[in-house]
Amino acid sequence: MSTATQSAPGTPAQRQEQQSVRSQRRLPRFAPLGLYLGGLALGAALSALTGFSLVTTVIYGVALGTLAVYVAARAVEGRRQATDRLVTCLVTTAFGIAMVPLLSLVYTVVTRGAARFDGAFFSNSMFRVVGEGGGAYHAIIGTLIITALTAAISVPIGLMTAIYLVEYGRGRLKKAITFFVDVMTGIPSIVAGLFAFAFFTLLFGNNVRLGVMGAVALSVLMIPVVVRSCEEVLKLVPNELREASYALGVPKWRTVVKVVLPTAIAGLGTGITLAIARVVGETAPLLITVGLITGTNLNPFDGRMATLPVFAYYQLTQPGTSPQAFLDRAWTAALLLIILVMALNIVARLISRFFAPKSGR
Amino acid sequence: MTVTKAPTEPPKQRTVRRPGDRIFAGSAQGSGIFILLVLAGVAAFLISEAIPAFTAASEDIPGGDGLTSYVWPLILGTLLGSALALVVATPLAVAIALYITYYAPRRVAATMGYVIDLLAAIPSVVYGFWGLIVLAPALVPFHVWLADNLGFIPFFAGPASTSGRTMLTVGLVLALMILPIISAISREVFSQAPALHREAALALGATRWEMIKMAVLPYGKSGIIGGAMLGLGRALGETMAVAIILSGGAAATLNLVSNSNPSTIASNIALRFPEATGLDVNTLIASGLVLFVITLLVNMLARWVVNRRADFSGAN
Numbered sequence: 043m044s045t046a047t048q049s050a051p052g053t054p055a056q057r058q059e060q061q062s063v064r065s066q067r068r069l070p071r072f073a074p075l076g077l078y079l080g081g082l083a084l085g086a087a088l089s090a091l092t093g094f095s096l097v098t099t100v101i102y103g104v105a106l107g108t109l110a111v112y113v114a115a116r117a118v119e120g121r122r123q124a125t126d127r128l129v130t131c132l133v134t135t136a137f138g139i140a141m142v143p144l145l146s147l148v149y150t151v152v153t154r155g156a157a158r159f160d161g162a163f164f165s166n167s168m169f170r171v172v173g174e175g176g177g178a179y180h181a182i183i184g185t186l187i188i189t190a191l192t193a194a195i196s197v198p199i200g201l202m203t204a205i206y207l208v209e210y211g212r213g214r215l216k217k218a219i220t221f222f223v224d225v226m227t228g229i230p231s232i233v234a235g236l237f238a239f240a241f242f243t244l245l246f247g248n249n250v251r252l253g254v255m256g257a258v259a260l261s262v263l264m265i266p267v268v269v270r271s272c273e274e275v276l277k278l279v280p281n282e283l284r285e286a287s288y289a290l291g292v293p294k295w296r297t298v299v300k301v302v303l304p305t306a307i308a309g310l311g312t313g314i315t316l317a318i319a320r321v322v323g324e325t326a327p328l329l330i331t332v333g334l335i336t337g338t339n340l341n342p343f344d345g346r347m348a349t350l351p352v353f354a355y356y357q358l359t360q361p362g363t364s365p366q367a368f369l370d371r372a373w374t375a376a377l378l379l380i381i382l383v384m385a386l387n388i389v390a391r392l393i394s395r396f397f398a399p400k401s402g403r
Numbered sequence: 404m405t406v407t408k409a410p411t412e413p414p415k416q417r418t419v420r421r422p423g424d425r426i427f428a429g430s431a432q433g434s435g436i437f438i439l440l441v442l443a444g445v446a447a448f449l450i451s452e453a454i455p456a457f458t459a460a461s462e463d464i465p466g467g468d469g470l471t472s473y474v475w476p477l478i479l480g481t482l483l484g485s486a487l488a489l490v491v492a493t494p495l496a497v498a499i500a501l502y503i504t505y506y507a508p509r510r511v512a513a514t515m516g517y518v519i520d521l522l523a524a525i526p527s528v529v530y531g532f533w534g535l536i537v538l539a540p541a542l543v544p545f546h547v548w549l550a551d552n553l554g555f556i557p558f559f560a561g562p563a564s565t566s567g568r569t570m571l572t573v574g575l576v577l578a579l580m581i582l583p584i585i586s587a588i589s590r591e592v593f594s595q596a597p598a599l600h601r602e603a604a605l606a607l608g609a610t611r612w613e614m615i616k617m618a619v620l621p622y623g624k625s626g627i628i629g630g631a632m633l634g635l636g637r638a639l640g641e642t643m644a645v646a647i648i649l650s651g652g653a654a655a656t657l658n659l660v661s662n663s664n665p666s667t668i669a670s671n672i673a674l675r676f677p678e679a680t681g682l683d684v685n686t687l688i689a690s691g692l693v694l695f696v697i698t699l700l701v702n703m704l705a706r707w708v709v710n711r712r713a714d715f716s717g718a719n
Contacts, residue, residue: 123610126610133506137498139495140495143579146533151533199434210428216435219435219438225703226441228698229695230641230698233640233691233694233698236672262441266438294428295424296423299427323526323528326642329676330672330676358647379528387521
């Protein structure tokens with residue numbers, strides 16, 4: 043380990059001892075943490091001198107803490123170890139930086155959204171409501187209908203495409219589909235909305251707004267997600283299962299339906315649920331295809347519908363006579379959206395946990 | 404289903420293809436082709452609805468100076484916000500990916516990855532709310548500081564906005580939104596870095612950072628680039644957060660901290676489309692077509708970069 047070549051004074055034994063001590067000189071186990079905390083405290087003190095604020099405290103503290111660890115490591119352990127410790131500090135700080143906005147966002151939405159998180163919000167629509175009161179019943183129902191319709195369009199197409207890619211696909215068509223599905227995941231949501239608008243304008247004439255237009259727009263966004271996740275899952279089904287099925291004389295399509303799909307059902311459920319979570323909060327395509335109304339419309343093939351994200355957007359940006367009431371409803375709608383997405387994520391995890399195939403070998 | 408056509412064999416010997424098989428295979432292939440048709444349809448319908456804006460007289464276009472001068476500031480705004488987001492998010496995302504894969508305690512690493520992924524799950528309209536109400540006011544002192552101390556750089560020329568609803572705030576929110584995308588892809592390639600290389604580096608006495616520098620980063624480079632470009636694609640098309648936060652105008656300026664900002668293509672569509680009629684609709688769809696082409700190019704390039712690595716990584 044030690045490669046020091048300069049001749050140190052003293053007997054060889056002494057020299058060796060000196061070297062081995064030098065190579066093993068490490069900071070005590072909790073010293074870096076202590077130094078870092080010391081730096082933080084110093085930062086707080088510095089911030090207090092220049093007029094205390096949380097932001098400067100954190101900035102000074104993290105900078106000083108990192109510096110303290112680096113200098114101490116440099117003095118005791120040498121340059122290479124010091125760089126290592128510096129990078130450790132930086133990388134951990136980066137993670138912390140990402141946590142700050144997440145926590146702030148969740149805190150803000152929960153505290154501000156709690157004001158109107160009541161029964162009326164879930165049972166009333168905005169029909170003939172100009173000021174306080176009212177709720178998002180119509181928007182919740184609209185979101186559920188349009189999301190269900192989107193899933194009804196996207197899941198069969200996405201799943202069948204995934205089956206094609208894994209079970210049947212060969213050659214250039216498979217390559218083309220794989221590539222363009224990847225490219226499709228990057229279509230901006232607003233462009234998907236414009237597509238649905240242009241499509242239905244050509245069919246039904248100008249300025250048409252229908253719930254189903256929103257479902258078509260969202261499907262453009264959801265199909266590639268379903269394809270990708272289902273494809274990954276189907277690839278994991280072991281080939282031995284398929285071969286065993288063929289050997290018993292089962293036709294290919296029944297093998298897929300009765301052997302491959304049931305084996306992969308947990309992953310498929312997870313992937314589809316996450317795909318739904320991806321589109322349920324989409325605002326832009328619904329804004330330009332479905333619009334917003336104040337009453338409840340249960341028919342996606344007839345006129346505008348209200349949806350939760352668009353409802354939240356208009357409550358925030360177009361407050362009427364009593365801005366606070368509109369703002370409260372906007373935040374509660376935002377809170378509901380986050381709860382919806384988180385719930386879908388948790389459901390997806392639960393599906394993958396409880397429906398996973400038994401792996402007893 | 405290979406059919407051998409030996410001349411002596413009678414045709415009766417062919418493998419039986421049941422109708423169920425043919426229907427199933429056909430509908431599977433049909434779905435795949437349908438997706439290609441949808442993508443082609445997106446382009447076709449956008450073009451067909453955008454044509455009136457291309458052929459219209461330039462004084463009929465909103466703004467009165469023709470399509471190019473209408474779209475140009477929007478393109479500038481879109482690129483500016485996305486570039487800022489990319490510059491901020493990429494190093495942060497790579498650091499986070501490294502932290503989760505190689506620094507965090509094993510037991511909590513998976514949970515941390517899940518928490519970062521949650522950032523991607525939050526709807527963009529909620530980011531918009533948060534950016535407008537919390538982040539923009541909080542960043543006003545930062546705007547003032549930038550304009551005072553770094554005003555000689557054109558980006559921070561000032562005068563600093565008093566509301567914080569600027570391109571800088573938008574860029575930071577966009578950075579937050581693309582962070583999970585870049586970090587997820589980086590994480591994946593980092594964790595695939597060959598264990599033999601990593602262990603060899605450590606066995607030769609490398610510190611953890613030297614191991615990462617020598618064995619992980621070179622391996623994951625194209626993954627980082629591809630992930631960053633996918634993030635760029637997302638940032639370019641991001642609509643609601645920008646529409647809510649930015650107080651956009653038609654000013655084509657690089658100034659990030661002042662009150663006059665160029666709007667972005669997507670947010671401009673979202674803000675104007677609901678009330679637009681006649682040629683305005685076609686103009687907006689034409690600008691959407693421009694956005695579609697830009698994101699398509701960025702995404703195709705990104706996929707090409709990512710897939711090129713997959714070909715020889717041995718991971719498949």
